[in-house]
Amino acid sequence: MTLSNIISQTSKYIDFSADTPVDQVSPMPGLILLKSSRTTELAASIYHPVICLILQGAKETTVGERTLSFAAGESLIVSHTVPVISRITRASDKEPYLAMILEIDLGILRALYHEIEEIPADKESSTALNVDTAGEDLLNAMSRYLALADRGVEKKVMAPLLLKEIHFRLLMAPHGKMLRRLLEHDSYASQISRAIAHLRDHFRQPLSMPMLAKNTGMSESSFYANFKKVTETTPLQYQKEMRLIEAQRLLRNGHSSVSSVAFEVGYESPTQFSREYSRKFGVPPSEEMASVRVSV
Known part of the structure; x- marks a missing residue:
């Protein structure tokens, strides 16, 4: 073939x-x-x-x-x-x-x-x-x-x-x-997979490293090292990426305001959200939202 x-x-x-x-x-x-x-x-x-x-x-x-x-x-x-x-x-x-x-x-x-x-x-x-x-x-x-x-x-x-x-x-x-x-019983890959599933479903909530480590059966230092080995990023950065990508989706779908998007994805400060969004995507969220409205 x-x-x-x-x-x-x-x-x-x-x-x-x-x-x-x-x-x-x-x-x-x-x-x-x-x-x-x-x-x-x-x-x-x-x-x-x-x-x-x-x-x-x-x-x-x-x-x-x-x-x-x-x-x-x-x-x-x-x-x-x-x-x-x-x-x-x-x-x-x-x-x-x-x-x-x-x-x-x-x-x-x-x-x-x-x-x-x-x-x-x-x-x-x-x-x-x-x-x-x-x-x-x-x-x-x-x-x-x-x-x-x-x-x-x-x-x-x-x-x-x-x-x-x-x-x-x-x-x-x-x-x-x-x-x-990943398929090996209690391997670091399967344990990190469980942590990823939790982060994927709860990325809007505050991150608790002790809780994630406990749920995987690892010490905090071991969990941190193995998480980075698998995903090539830290748990905190992983959560931030999930939040920002979801925020971009909401903005492009015509969400009502930048502040509401910030709160929707888990940020407590719209200012911090705008700063991190701009750093990630190269444009502030307000500009992202405005461009969508113009195209519509």
Whole structure:
């Protein structure tokens, strides 16, 4: 299976005309096909556990202070929910950026982990984002999963089997080491995953390091070090990123005022919020809100 074969498959679902510079569709459960014929500016977002396979073009993603560049034929495995900054760096009308993004199902991974007798050993530590060349087996499995989109009964029967195969390929891949750590009983990766889930659901509330550390069964110093090892940022910075990204979403959706957005995402001081928002996005929140009103 080659990338050109998979690109041909996507033409059934993606609009490749110049009149549609950006197109995004979901032909199968958990699967997104994304096309952009334009490069993009840096944008903040939240990455959830996924496999992102680049079929054409190139992208750049920054997590913490580390920047990952990946291009056609490479895949990004995201094991934990993390705030990032990313941009498409190679795209054109003739050869648009094209990616397949599939949600990682931890339930499928856990079931597989107990079935496999020989899991690759990992001596080196890893982080939540890892990039490597997509193996032939993974390409084949992703292609066959996409091919089921128009196949009725075959889709109903075969889709769960192919999802299991894809997850198996990810689990055994060289850049799947953090997924393997995540599945180990009481590993630092699984403990930090629990802390991330709490922060994701309660980022508006004051941060309690002692409580987070206690919930993961770690000392505060160990929790801090392991959190940064996985996410490449500190718990406080993680919370701040979650708040600011949510604030940007609210402002762009026409929220009533900057102060109400500040309080909505957990800030006690609108002034501090405005200062940190400006530092993060390069424009004050009032200007962000004004630009949305003008465009509407």
